[in-house]
Amino acid sequence: xxxxxxxxxxxxxxxxxxxxxxxxxxxxxxxxxxxxxxxxxxxxxxxxxxxxxxxxxxxxxxxxxxxxxxxxxxxxxxxxxxxxxxxxxxxxxxxxxxxxxxxxxxxxxxxxxxxxxxxxxxxxxxxxxxxxxxxxxxxxxxxxxxxxxxxxxxxxxxxxxxxxxxxxxxxxxxxxxxxxxxxxxxxxxxxxxxxxxxxxxxxxxxxxxxxxxxxxxxxxxxxxxxxxxxxxxxxxxxxxxxxxxxxxx
Amino acid sequence: xxxxxxxxxxxxxxxxxxxxxxxxxxxxxxxxxxxxxxxxxxxxxxxxxxxxxxxxxxxxxxxxxxxxxxxxxxxxxxxxxxxxxxxxxxxxxxxxxxxxxxxxxxxxxxxxxxxxxxxxxxxxxxxxxxxxxxxxxxxxxxxxxxxxxxxxxxxxxxxxxxxxxxxxxxxxxxxxxxxxxxxxxxxxxxxxxxxxxxxxxxxxxxxxxxxxxxxxxxxxxxxxxxxxxxxxxxxxxxxxxxxxxxxxx
Amino acid sequence: xxxxxxxxxxxxxxxxxxxxxxxxxxxxxxxxxxxxxxxxxxxxxxxxxxxxxxxxxxxxxxxxxxxxxxxxxxxxxxxxxxxxxxxxxxxxxxxxxxxxxxxxxxxxxxxxxxxxxxxxxxxxxxxxxxxxxxxxxxxxxxxxxxxxxxxxxxxxxxxxxxxxxxxxxxxxxxxxxxxxxxxxxxxxxxxxxxxxxxxxxxxxxxxxxxxxxxxxxxxxxxxxxxxxxxxxxxxxxxxxxxxxxxxxx
Amino acid sequence: xxxxxxxxxxxxxxxxxxxxxxxxxxxxxxxxxxxxxxxxxxxxxxxxxxxxxxxxxxxxxxxxxxxxxxxxxxxxxxxxxxxxxxxxxxxxxxxxxxxxxxxxxxxxxxxxxxxxxxxxxxxxxxxxxxxxxxxxxxxxxxxxxxxxxxxxxxxxxxxxxxxxxxxxxxxxxxxxxxxxxxxxxxxxxxxxxxxxxxxxxxxxxxxxxxxxxxxxxxxxxxxxxxxxxxxxxxxxxxxxxxxxxxxxx
Numbered sequence: 001x002x003x004x005x006x007x008x009x010x011x012x013x014x015x016x017x018x019x020x021x022x023x024x025x026x027x028x029x030x031x032x033x034x035x036x037x038x039x040x041x042x043x044x045x046x047x048x049x050x051x052x053x054x055x056x057x058x059x060x061x062x063x064x065x066x067x068x069x070x071x072x073x074x075x076x077x078x079x080x081x082x083x084x085x086x087x088x089x090x091x092x093x094x095x096x097x098x099x100x101x102x103x104x105x106x107x108x109x110x111x112x113x114x115x116x117x118x119x120x121x122x123x124x125x126x127x128x129x130x131x132x133x134x135x136x137x138x139x140x141x142x143x144x145x146x147x148x149x150x151x152x153x154x155x156x157x158x159x160x161x162x163x164x165x166x167x168x169x170x171x172x173x174x175x176x177x178x179x180x181x182x183x184x185x186x187x188x189x190x191x192x193x194x195x196x197x198x199x200x201x202x203x204x205x206x207x208x209x210x211x212x213x214x215x216x217x218x219x220x221x222x223x224x225x226x227x228x229x230x231x232x233x234x235x236x237x238x239x240x241x242x243x244x245x246x247x248x249x
Numbered sequence: 250x251x252x253x254x255x256x257x258x259x260x261x262x263x264x265x266x267x268x269x270x271x272x273x274x275x276x277x278x279x280x281x282x283x284x285x286x287x288x289x290x291x292x293x294x295x296x297x298x299x300x301x302x303x304x305x306x307x308x309x310x311x312x313x314x315x316x317x318x319x320x321x322x323x324x325x326x327x328x329x330x331x332x333x334x335x336x337x338x339x340x341x342x343x344x345x346x347x348x349x350x351x352x353x354x355x356x357x358x359x360x361x362x363x364x365x366x367x368x369x370x371x372x373x374x375x376x377x378x379x380x381x382x383x384x385x386x387x388x389x390x391x392x393x394x395x396x397x398x399x400x401x402x403x404x405x406x407x408x409x410x411x412x413x414x415x416x417x418x419x420x421x422x423x424x425x426x427x428x429x430x431x432x433x434x435x436x437x438x439x440x441x442x443x444x445x446x447x448x449x450x451x452x453x454x455x456x457x458x459x460x461x462x463x464x465x466x467x468x469x470x471x472x473x474x475x476x477x478x479x480x481x482x483x484x485x486x487x488x489x490x491x492x493x494x495x496x497x498x
Numbered sequence: 499x500x501x502x503x504x505x506x507x508x509x510x511x512x513x514x515x516x517x518x519x520x521x522x523x524x525x526x527x528x529x530x531x532x533x534x535x536x537x538x539x540x541x542x543x544x545x546x547x548x549x550x551x552x553x554x555x556x557x558x559x560x561x562x563x564x565x566x567x568x569x570x571x572x573x574x575x576x577x578x579x580x581x582x583x584x585x586x587x588x589x590x591x592x593x594x595x596x597x598x599x600x601x602x603x604x605x606x607x608x609x610x611x612x613x614x615x616x617x618x619x620x621x622x623x624x625x626x627x628x629x630x631x632x633x634x635x636x637x638x639x640x641x642x643x644x645x646x647x648x649x650x651x652x653x654x655x656x657x658x659x660x661x662x663x664x665x666x667x668x669x670x671x672x673x674x675x676x677x678x679x680x681x682x683x684x685x686x687x688x689x690x691x692x693x694x695x696x697x698x699x700x701x702x703x704x705x706x707x708x709x710x711x712x713x714x715x716x717x718x719x720x721x722x723x724x725x726x727x728x729x730x731x732x733x734x735x736x737x738x739x740x741x742x743x744x745x746x747x
Numbered sequence: 748x749x750x751x752x753x754x755x756x757x758x759x760x761x762x763x764x765x766x767x768x769x770x771x772x773x774x775x776x777x778x779x780x781x782x783x784x785x786x787x788x789x790x791x792x793x794x795x796x797x798x799x800x801x802x803x804x805x806x807x808x809x810x811x812x813x814x815x816x817x818x819x820x821x822x823x824x825x826x827x828x829x830x831x832x833x834x835x836x837x838x839x840x841x842x843x844x845x846x847x848x849x850x851x852x853x854x855x856x857x858x859x860x861x862x863x864x865x866x867x868x869x870x871x872x873x874x875x876x877x878x879x880x881x882x883x884x885x886x887x888x889x890x891x892x893x894x895x896x897x898x899x900x901x902x903x904x905x906x907x908x909x910x911x912x913x914x915x916x917x918x919x920x921x922x923x924x925x926x927x928x929x930x931x932x933x934x935x936x937x938x939x940x941x942x943x944x945x946x947x948x949x950x951x952x953x954x955x956x957x958x959x960x961x962x963x964x965x966x967x968x969x970x971x972x973x974x975x976x977x978x979x980x981x982x983x984x985x986x987x988x989x990x991x992x993x994x995x996x
Contacts, residue, residue: 020908059814059912072337077380086326089324127379304660306663571835573836
């Protein structure tokens with residue numbers, strides 16, 4: 001275990017260094033990057049973001065995790081509360097859950113109407129098309145965790161007092177509605193995976209491997225690490241088409 | 250003159266009363282209304298807005314006249330700075346100039362590239378389609394003023410010390426580039442007049458008549474004044490198709 | 499009547515012109531002006547602001563009329579929701595009701611505790627002292643209306659359909675608690691009238707005269723109209739000390 | 748080293764657990780906490796915040812590190828840009844550098860006038876008095892690093908490519924003007940250490956020990972960890988008076 005941890009630490013540090021170099025380049029060229037991170041509860045979004053951003057520039061990096069919408073926001077245009085967080089020149093914005101709430105937790109839990117759900121699946125590609133036409137680099141990641149691993153992590157979370165603020169009233173639903181979440185994920189991938197805004201799937205049952213591959217994938221998309229970086233493992237990072245039949249259910 | 254003024258005042262007051270009733274209804278039903286007011290300098294946007302909003306609910310009505318974008322805003326998604334102003338349930342938002350700057354002053358004055366201009370003409374209908382699909386009522390008005398009347402009003406403005414803060418360094422350009430502005434207007438109407446977001450033209454050389462007709466048109470679209478209101482004069486308020494050949498140049 | 503109206507219109511226009519010149523000067527010198535307008539319901543705050551600001555620079559003038567605080571705001575530092583509206587260089591901000599809610603409607607209606615009320619009366623001068631030490635020009639105006647005139651205006655408001663959005667559930671209380679409001683006003687004047695942030699009282703039973711005098715007073719404080727302007731009428735505009743015994747009750 | 752690290756990790760985790768329990772209590776009771784973290788470059792502010800907040804509730808915790816003020820902000824009331832970040836009920840806000848910029852980097856680097864500096868030293872206690880009178884719990888911490896340790900850390904920073912975004916053009920000045928920064932610190936402590944808003948000094952040459960003691964101190968002030976927690980080491984955490992003669996210079 002010790003050895004494996006050491007190798008992971010070394011590899012992670014090498015990748016973080018490449019992230020720093022790449023971000024220096026995106027800042028210099030005024031590029032705008034949006035990273036959308038989606039996945040079931042416990043899929044490892046927070047942990048991946050922590051490693052990804054550890055050495056990034058605080059001034060040019062924002063992690064956006066919006067709270068539940070207010071009553072006023074609920075009555076506004078659905079995308080309205082996300083838009084103010086989009087990046088200016090040189091900025092990288094990471095959405096820890098995003099507008100895709102309306103293709104996941106909202107329809108599964110009944111927080112939106114079927115009409116709103118259908119409308120969202122029509123609107124998301126339109127919205128993203130405008131952003132990418134405007135030159136924003138959009139990276140959409142689905143962190144895929146198996147039913148068994150999720151059950152294990154939820155159990156750990158319940159008994160770990162340090163994770164008190166990670167607990168949510170929805171945790172039990174994550175397990176009880178695992179299949180409904182799988183169906184929602186499939187429909188989301190079917191309808192919103194487009195050439196200009198593709199989904200990439202990252203198998204995340206092994207946390208550390210997932211984190212390394214997630215960073216490798218982002219570096220590959222941005223394509224400017226200026227170093228020899230191992231390509232993401234094609235068994236762990238898949239495009240949406242190849243992922244069919246291999247996603248957790 | 251006195252008599253005409255009295256008749257105008259009486260008619261205006263009747264229409265303002267209908268506006269109050271209609272807004273009470275839009276508030277009660279949680280409707281969201283966006284009114285986009287465009288037109289050359291001196292076309293009468295400020296004056297029309299003043300009469301329209303005089304008795305409207307201050308809490309549910311917003312007039313949005315954005316200043317020049319900051320450097321940071323200039324580097325963001327073009328629509329980003331407009332989106333936070335879109336209405337919540339029950340609200341009416343009036344844009345005194347709007348995103349259509351990029352189909353008017355910006356291309357005419359060279360403040361955007363031809364590519365940005367073309368992209369905007371593609372994006373505006375996409376953007377508006379998402380808003381109207383979301384249930385927002387969108388009313389787009391072009392106030393059309395003739396070359397002669399504009400010249401007269403600009404001249405008055407220059408000598409009236411009360412209008413000091415209305416003067417702009419662009420006033421001279423409004424006249425010098427009258428034809429370029431006409432061309433931009435025609436292209437805007439050609440490319441962004443859609444069934445879900447039509448343009449309505451209001452001839453505005455006669456200010457008072459224009460104001461009455463503008464309010465009548467808005468009432469007609471919202472269709473709930475609950476009173477006998479004269480229809481807008483079809484020689485003054487035209488849809489985009491019928492306006493062809495009759496627009497100022 | 500007609501004649502009187504004509505004289506008022508002429509005088510008002512002359513004063514508005516002086517306001518325009520004075521604001522051009524405050525903008526040029528980067529001065530910051532805060533005008534606090536307080537007074538009972540129907541005292542004429544909206545109408546006075548409308549005339550004062552009619553020709554002011556839209557970009558450098560803001561009228562701030564905050565809605566009821568949200569639950570979140572209620573739990574914050576009392577002044578927190580007012581601070582973001584304070585002026586930058588060259589700006590004039592007019593508060594249509596202000597932090598002094600906590601010395602008027604809140605204690606009278608029981609919306610704050612006696613401790614919060616007492617704390618506010620201690621804090622308001624501290625807060626204003628910091629603003630004026632910072633160079634902000636602070637003008638605090640109390641529009642004083644008599645019981646009889648208020649009753650008359652409230653009655654008119656109830657029957658005028660154009661004033662539908664002016665009606666408030668608190669209107670009845672304004673009359674029923676007239677004495678409590680008088681007491682609150684007196685205590686406010688006693689405890690928050692300071693050399694660095696004095697209160698000026700404007701008798702407002704005659705609306706038009708009140709408006710003219712209010713503008714004259716502001717011009718006198720800013721002292722740069724660059725013209726012969728009649729001084730405010732000392733029977734209508736009084737400093738807090740002289741007003742004692744003459745305030746409405 | 749390994750052993751020491753293990754002991755540190757265990758102790759840190761115990762303290763973080765106490766932080767979680769204490770925050771659950773501050774949330775439940777709607778308390779508002781402001782932690783001001785000041786200190787020279789490399790004194791360890793970022794690292795301490797990272798450990799302090801690691802398991803805190805993301806929704807009720809904010810770390811505020813404001814960028815350089817914009818031109819507009821520079822012309823506003825000095826405290827204006829800090830006020831919107833103050834906590835609502837249940838929230839903990841950590842200022843990573845704060846309004847005390849005007850008692851440190853600004854006078855040392857000549858970014859403010861001597862008059863502004865003097866005014867700030869008068870205003871800071873007034874401002875903080877209003878906050879604490881309002882019930883906000885204010886904890887002000889000065890992280891004190893020696894000249895020698897700072898030199899060592901700045902040197903490391905310059906050669907570590909992972910710390911690229913930590914480098915600042917002011918780093919060289921931090922060393923060159925070490926004495927001026929010491930004088931500014933002394934004056935700040937003299938004039939702004941008040942009973943209602945005391946300064947606590949934390950010796951920070953040993954990073955890990957400093958972090959543990961910083962958390963212990965915060966827990967002691969909040970006084971609700973519900974566990975046996977060792978008191979902060981009185982040689983490392985000092986009140987402002989006792990610190991005299993022991994501060995780095």
